[in-house]
Amino acid sequence: MNTDIRSYVNNLFHNYESTPELEDFKEEIILNLQDRIDDLQKKGHSTEDAFTNAVSELGNITEIADDISKEKRKELIGKMYVDTTPKLRTGYAIAYTLAAGVLLFGLITSMITFFATNNLFYAISTILPFIVPAGAALVYLGLTTETSRKHPMHRGRALIYAIALGSILFGSTISTSQYFMENSDPVAVIGILIPFVLPALLAICFLILTEKKRLKPWVMEEEAQLAEYYSNTYQTPEQATKRGMLSGALWVGSIGVFIIIWMLTGIQYAWIVFIFAVVIEILIEFSMHSSKKRPTKS
Numbered sequence: 001m002n003t004d005i006r007s008y009v010n011n012l013f014h015n016y017e018s019t020p021e022l023e024d025f026k027e028e029i030i031l032n033l034q035d036r037i038d039d040l041q042k043k044g045h046s047t048e049d050a051f052t053n054a055v056s057e058l059g060n061i062t063e064i065a066d067d068i069s070k071e072k073r074k075e076l077i078g079k080m081y082v083d084t085t086p087k088l089r090t091g092y093a094i095a096y097t098l099a100a101g102v103l104l105f106g107l108i109t110s111m112i113t114f115f116a117t118n119n120l121f122y123a124i125s126t127i128l129p130f131i132v133p134a135g136a137a138l139v140y141l142g143l144t145t146e147t148s149r150k151h152p153m154h155r156g157r158a159l160i161y162a163i164a165l166g167s168i169l170f171g172s173t174i175s176t177s178q179y180f181m182e183n184s185d186p187v188a189v190i191g192i193l194i195p196f197v198l199p200a201l202l203a204i205c206f207l208i209l210t211e212k213k214r215l216k217p218w219v220m221e222e223e224a225q226l227a228e229y230y231s232n233t234y235q236t237p238e239q240a241t242k243r244g245m246l247s248g249a250l251w252v253g254s255i256g257v258f259i260i261i262w263m264l265t266g267i268q269y270a271w272i273v274f275i276f277a278v279v280i281e282i283l284i285e286f287s288m289h290s291s292k293k294r295p296t297k298s
Helices: 002-012 020-042 047-056 062-082 090-117 120-143 155-179 186-191 193-209 217-233 237-264 272-290
Strands: none
Touching: 002 020, 002 047, 020 047, 090 120, 120 155, 155 186, 155 193, 186 193, 237 272
């Protein structure tokens, strides 16, 4: 009979997170059920009737389990908020330092080359063997390092990201250096991007689209609260859709204006477009909050 009682109680709480508090609670229920069944059997009840009556007398005990589970989750989330920054392993610290050192060495060497030759082609060509491996290494290390908000990415997936970024850096650097070369051919400059940058961008897009969430529980809890806040702000799907369309139209238009101004006057003026875009984005957000209906006084 004790086995049947234990199976019944375990099945009753099979959807709950196992915690020491819950396990103690279950053991207490099992003991109380067994004592009550023994009492009923001494009064002449059959085993089946005694079990049924004892269970019916328990009431809705899952409410207590709900409270225990909620308190445990709050406790765990609280601990995560208190200590959310994991320690960096020594090997990773050394790798970060070496990658940053290689990148800094390449930048300094490139600057020296530029001031010695006054030629951007030589300066950019000098940084190429340093920026590609250092950039790829920093991406790999960053994705496979546990942070306060995210779990580390799978190493194989992070390696693809690193290789893709290395390819983009290689193609972009070669293309840029060719642009500053004497008698450069614009077609050749753009053509260099096709075998290196385009496949890498497609690979990164695929990885982003198939990415699984690596957020930690407390971050997911925070996002849920943020989603609830936005659901209260944008009370209807139409409002949320309107907000997204306005933002999308703003940035697509800004990029178009940026390109046009760049072609007509140069990049020194074109970047100002994005300052206005950010200001308009803030105004759109403000207007959406202001249009939220307030309860009317009766």
